[in-house]
Amino acid sequence: MSPRTRVLDAAMTVFRRQGFRRSSIEQAAEAAGLTRQALYHHFKSKEALFRAVIERLYEEAFAAETAAAAAAEKAGGSLADVVVAAVTAKLRQLAESLDGSPHVEELFSEHLAQARDLYQKYTAAYVEQLAATVARICRKQGLTLHAGMTPRDLARCIEMTVNGTKSAYPAMQPAAAFLRDLEVMLRTFIAGAASPAKPSVAKPKPANKSTNKPAKKSAKKSVRKNLGDRK
Numbered sequence: 001m002s003p004r005t006r007v008l009d010a011a012m013t014v015f016r017r018q019g020f021r022r023s024s025i026e027q028a029a030e031a032a033g034l035t036r037q038a039l040y041h042h043f044k045s046k047e048a049l050f051r052a053v054i055e056r057l058y059e060e061a062f063a064a065e066t067a068a069a070a071a072a073e074k075a076g077g078s079l080a081d082v083v084v085a086a087v088t089a090k091l092r093q094l095a096e097s098l099d100g101s102p103h104v105e106e107l108f109s110e111h112l113a114q115a116r117d118l119y120q121k122y123t124a125a126y127v128e129q130l131a132a133t134v135a136r137i138c139r140k141q142g143l144t145l146h147a148g149m150t151p152r153d154l155a156r157c158i159e160m161t162v163n164g165t166k167s168a169y170p171a172m173q174p175a176a177a178f179l180r181d182l183e184v185m186l187r188t189f190i191a192g193a194a195s196p197a198k199p200s201v202a203k204p205k206p207a208n209k210s211t212n213k214p215a216k217k218s219a220k221k222s223v224r225k226n227l228g229d230r231k
Contacts, residue, residue: 054118
């Protein structure tokens with residue numbers, strides 16, 4: 001284990017136990033088995049240390065989302081199955097990383113105050129990855145998105161659905177109830193956003209006028225011949 005990883009593990013333990021406001025560099029250094037000066041070699045402040053912890057959480061959540069989407073796709077899951085697997089894996093990773101801490105709401109609040117740029121960066125990355133997944137599944141399964149929606153539009157709407165569900169569950173707690181209700185919301189939304197593409201119907205070919213003309217002439221000749229025979 002590298003010194004940086006050891007420091008981040010220790011800092012995560014301290015932040016979970018103490019919250020952000022009551023934590024200190026000294027506590028993180030002690031938990032990592034380092035002096036304060038040695039910890040300052042890696043991170044210049046408590047805020048910088050907290051940001052590094054948050055960034056690692058986002059990276060782990062991104063990896064969990066990627067792996068879950070790939071597994072669901074390989075298993076032949078529907079678009080809803082793949083999206084639900086990806087989104088819930090990401091959020092479960094984030095929720096479980098702080099599960100059991102008495103300071104969950106404070107930590108979520110502080111992460112927006114101290115690392116809003118990271119939140120925006122990874123939210124954009126999640127949307128782009130989800131859009132690529134949606135486009136790939138639609139191609140493979142012959143699906144079409146409704147109302148001129150693009151894969152990126154759908155991915156953005158999914159992110160808004162996640163945020164809407166979060167409003168009912170501060171700090172995504174309790175996690176099990178949050179993820180259950182989120183899955184219902186996602187499946188309902190996707191069911192109305194995509195459906196199998198309609199098969200194209202071949203248009204009837206117009207009659208070839210040139211083929212009818214000789215038949216008419218032939219019919220006229222036959223009538224004239226019959227009249228001549230009667231005379």
